[in-house]
Amino acid sequence: MVYIREAHALDGRSPMGGGGNPIVEDPITLDERNEVAKACMTKLALEPMPALVDNMDDAVSVSYAAHPDRIYLVGRDGRIAYHGGRGPMGFLPDELEEAILKELGPDYTPRRNKIRINDLFGSR
Amino acid sequence: MITRHSTVLALFCGSGLLLAGCQSTSTMRQEAAYTVDPTFASFDLDEQHDSNLSYLLEKYDGDGDGRIARSEYDRENDRFDRLDSDGDGFITNEDFQRGGGGMMARMSAMRIQRVLAGYFQDDTQVSSITLDELERSYSEFDANDDEIIDRDEFAKLAPSRKVELPGGDSPMMQRMLGDIDPWDTILENVDADEDGNLARSELLAFFNENAEDGEWAIRNRMGGRRGGRGGFGGRDRGDRGDRGNRGGDSQPDEGYSEPQDGAMIGDMAPDFTLSPPEGGRTVSLSSYRDNLPVALIFGSYT
Numbered sequence: 120m121v122y123i124r125e126a127h128a129l130d131g132r133s134p135m136g137g138g139g140n141p142i143v144e145d146p147i148t149l150d151e152r153n154e155v156a157k158a159c160m161t162k163l164a165l166e167p168m169p170a171l172v173d174n175m176d177d178a179v180s181v182s183y184a185a186h187p188d189r190i191y192l193v194g195r196d197g198r199i200a201y202h203g204g205r206g207p208m209g210f211l212p213d214e215l216e217e218a219i220l221k222e223l224g225p226d227y228t229p230r231r232n233k234i235r236i237n238d239l240f241g242s243r
Numbered sequence: 244m245i246t247r248h249s250t251v252l253a254l255f256c257g258s259g260l261l262l263a264g265c266q267s268t269s270t271m272r273q274e275a276a277y278t279v280d281p282t283f284a285s286f287d288l289d290e291q292h293d294s295n296l297s298y299l300l301e302k303y304d305g306d307g308d309g310r311i312a313r314s315e316y317d318r319e320n321d322r323f324d325r326l327d328s329d330g331d332g333f334i335t336n337e338d339f340q341r342g343g344g345g346m347m348a349r350m351s352a353m354r355i356q357r358v359l360a361g362y363f364q365d366d367t368q369v370s371s372i373t374l375d376e377l378e379r380s381y382s383e384f385d386a387n388d389d390e391i392i393d394r395d396e397f398a399k400l401a402p403s404r405k406v407e408l409p410g411g412d413s414p415m416m417q418r419m420l421g422d423i424d425p426w427d428t429i430l431e432n433v434d435a436d437e438d439g440n441l442a443r444s445e446l447l448a449f450f451n452e453n454a455e456d457g458e459w460a461i462r463n464r465m466g467g468r469r470g471g472r473g474g475f476g477g478r479d480r481g482d483r484g485d486r487g488n489r490g491g492d493s494q495p496d497e498g499y500s501e502p503q504d505g506a507m508i509g510d511m512a513p514d515f516t517l518s519p520p521e522g523g524r525t526v527s528l529s530s531y532r533d534n535l536p537v538a539l540i541f542g543s544y545t
Contacts, residue, residue, distance in 0.1 A: 120540045122520065127545035129295055130322040135545060137294035143545050147319065156520040159544035168540070171517035171526055177501075182513040184505030185541035191505075193512040193528070193537040200536060202508065215538060222536045 120170040122156040123180040126187030126206075149175050192218045292339040299326070299334060310335040355432040356453070358425045360461050362397075362404050363446075369408055374457040377450055380404070381443055392441040397426050408461060512539075 127135035128145030136142035141162070146152035149172070156172050159165070173179045180186050188206035191199060192215060201218030203209045220227075303311045311334040316323050324330075328338040363380040364372045384392045384400050429441055433449045436442075453459050506513055516527040531537045 120542070121517070123541050123543055125543045125545045129298070130318070130326050132325075134295065135291075137291035137298070140291075141544050142295060142298045144318065145322065153520045153522065155544055160520065162544075169526075170519055172520050173517060179513075179515045179517065180541060181501050182505060182515070183539070183541060184501050184503060186501050188540075188542035189505075191512070191539040191541070193531075193539065195534050195536055197511055197529070199506045199508050199510050199512050202505070206542070210542075219536060219538065 120160070120165065120168050121179060121183075121185070122152070122159070122170055122172045123185055124173070124177050125155070147175075190215050192222060194222050292336070296336055296339055303334075351432075354423055355428055356459070356461060357408055358423070358428045359433075359450075360408055360459075361406050362401055362425060364406060369406055369461070371458050371460040372450070372454075373459075374447075374450065374454065377446065378443075381446060385443070390443045394426055394439070397429075397441070401425065 125131060125143055125145050127133050127140075127143075129136050129142055131145050141158075143155055146155055152175065153172055156170060160168075160170050177186075183189065183191060183202075184205065185191075186205070188210050190201075190203040190210060190212070192201040194200035200222050201215065203211050203214055299311060300309065303315045303317075305315045306312075311326075313320075313323055313332060316334070323334070326334045326338060329335075331337075359377075360369065360372050364376040365379075381392065382388075383404070384396050386396050386399070430437075430439065433445050434441060435445050435448065450459060512528060514527060514529045516525050518525050528537065528539075
C-alpha cells in the first residue's frame with residue numbers, strides 16, 4: 120500500500136466527504152498525511168498490508184501516475200508486470216489477481232490455497 | 244472503494260465508498276475528525292453538505308456564529324478560498340449549496356443520465372442520447388397518450404427497454420449505480436412540479452439543459468471541475484465509453500497534475516524509499532527484489 124495525496128479532501132477540488140464518507144482536510148505536512156494514513160489502515164482493517172507513505176512532494180505518485188488510485192504489479196525481475204488504469208474506473212483488483220497468478224507461473228503452489236501477504240512483501 | 248479479497252490479499256481502493264470501520268471522532272486540534280459509518284455511504288447531497296459543514300464548524304467556529312471567518316481558520320489561505328466558494332469571506336452553508344457539491348453532484352448527475360440513457364433510447368448508439376430517441380421512447384412509455392408517464396407506465400415497459408451502457412461493470416460503477424431505483428431517480432431529478440409523474444415537457448426541459456445540439460453524451464468518467472453549473476456534466480463531449488477502463492479518470496487538485504502514464508509494462512519499476520505511517524525506518528522497493536512479485540496499491544482514504 121503506497122499512501123498518496125487525498126483523492127477527495129474536503130478542501131480539495133473534488134470533495135466527497137460527509138454522509139458516511141470520511142471527512143479529511145487535505146494534509147499539508149507529512150505528519151498530517153501519516154495521521155490520515157494510519158486512520159485509513161486502521162478503520163478499513165488493512166493493517167496486515169504493509170503501508171508506506173509518499174512524501175509531500177508526491178514524487179512516487181507522479182512517477183507511477185498513480186493519483187487518485189492505481190494498481191501495479193512489479194515482477195520478480197523488478198520490471199512492471201501489470202498495471203491497471205487510473206482509478207476509480209481502472210482500479211480492478213481482479214486483474215491484479217490474474218496478473219499475480221500469471222507472474223508466479225503454473226508451477227507455483229500456494230500454501231493452503233491462499234497467497235499470503237507476507238509471501239509477497241516479505242517479513243521485514 | 245474498499246474490498247477484501249480473501250483468496251489473494253487485502254486490497255485497498257482509494258475512493259473510500261464502502262467502509263468497514265467503526266464510529267470514531269478525534270477532537271485534537273491538528274487532526275481531522277474521521278467520521279466513519281459502517282453502513283453504506285450516502286449519496287444524499289444534503290447529508291453530505293450538512294456533515295461537511297458540521298465538521299468545519301466544530302473545528303473552527305470559535306465564536307459560534309454558525310460560520311467560519313478567515314481569522315478563525317488556521318490553515319492555508321487558498322484552502323479557505325476554495326471552501327469559501329461565494330467569496331464573501333466566510334465559510335457558510337451557502338458555499339456548499341452553491342458549489343454544486345463537487346464530486347457528489349457529478350455522481351448524482353451521472354446516475355440520472357445513465358438512467359435516462361438506459362431506458363429512453365434505442366440501442367444503436369448507446370454512448371449518447373438524442374432528442375429524437377428521447378421523444379420516441381417517451382411516446383412508447385406513454386401508453387395512453389396523455390403526455391404523462393406515471394409509475395405504472397414506466398414499470399410496465401422498463402424491463403424490455405433497458406439497455407446496457409458502457410462502463411457499467413467496474414466495481415465503482417456497481418457501487419454507485421447498482422442499487423438505485425430508476426423511477427425514483429427520474430422523479431428526484433426530472434419531476435420539476437413534483438407531482439409524481441413525468442410530463443413530456445419536464446423531460447424535454449431537463450434534456451435541453453444538459454444536451455448540446457440535441458445530443459447528450461454519456462459520462463463515463465468522474466473528471467472534476469468545481470463550480471459551474473452544479474454537477475451536470477452533459478456538456479463535456481470528450482467522453483466515449485468505448486475506451487474501456489484504461490483511460491485516465493478523476494483529475495487531481497488544481498495546481499497538482501500528473502502525467503497520464505506512469506511506468507509502462509516492461510520498464511524497470513521506478514525505485515523509491517519511503518517510510519511507513521508510524522515513521523522510523525525507511526523501506527525501498529528494491530529491497531523486495533527477492534524472487535517474489537510485489538503488488539503496489541496506490542490510494543488514499545477519501
